Amino acid sequence: MIFNRxxxxxxxxxxxxxxxxxxxxxxxxxxxxxxxxEKEKMLKIIPHAEEASGIKxxxxxxVEMQGLGASGTKVIVSSKPRRIDVGGPYLIVIFCLFCIxxxxxxxxxxxxxxxxxxxxxxxxxxxxFIIFWLRMEAGYFDYxxxxxxxxxHNAK
Numbered sequence: 152m153i154f155n156r157x158x159x160x161x162x163x164x165x166x167x168x169x170x171x172x173x174x175x176x177x178x179x180x181x182x183x184x185x186x187x188x189e190k191e192k193m194l195k196i197i198p199h200a201e202e203a204s205g206i207k208x209x210x211x212x213x214v215e216m217q218g219l220g221a222s223g224t225k226v227i228v229s230s231k232p233r234r235i236d237v238g239g240p241y242l243i244v245i246f247c248l249f250c251i252x253x254x255x256x257x258x259x260x261x262x263x264x265x266x267x268x269x270x271x272x273x274x275x276x277x278x279x280f281i282i283f284w285l286r287m288e289a290g291y292f293d294y295x296x297x298x299x300x301x302x303x304h305n306a307k
Contacts, residue, residue, distance in 0.1 A: 154208075154240060154287075155231045156295050162306050163223040166216045169306045170194065173214070176305075180297045181290075183209070196298055198233075208236040208291040212298050228302055230295040240291075243283045250276030 162169065173194055178185040184199040194214035200207070210230040217225040232240070254272035 157229040158299050159227050161223055161225050166218050166224050169216060172305050178301050180294050208232050208240055210295050214302060226306055228299050247276040247280040
């Protein structure tokens with residue numbers, strides 16, 4: 152949900168030309184190999200993470216095409232994390248949310264006491280979320296951006 156990305160654009164090429172240009176190619180992003188295959192009238196870009204060392208959140212990308220007649224093709228690129236990878240990021244987001252909600256609860260229950268514990272919990276939740284989001288921007292979202300740019304460049 153929160154990590155899904157969808158991009159839409161039009162290209163003057165036909166659906167067959169786009170498939171011919173993209174099908175079977177490999178994309179290298181951050182030393183990770185992604186392969187483009189066809190599945191049920193769409194292209195699927197999957198990572199080859201068999202030799203990956205370390206934990207990474209990797210996207211699976213679907214490229215759907217809708218013919219617009221003589222004006223070309225509408226290309227819809229949608230990326231979502233692999234099911235095996237999505238658990239960790241969701242746990243971090245939920246932890247940060249509980250930190251902020253718990254701090255709000257502490258403050259609402261006992262506002263006459265010091266607000267420092269509540270403020271500290273909010274700060275911890277926000278700092279963890281900011282660090283997490285910056286790492287996601289440098290990792291997962293960068294994979295999706297570079298895959299999208301590759302598709303857009305080759306489907307012009």
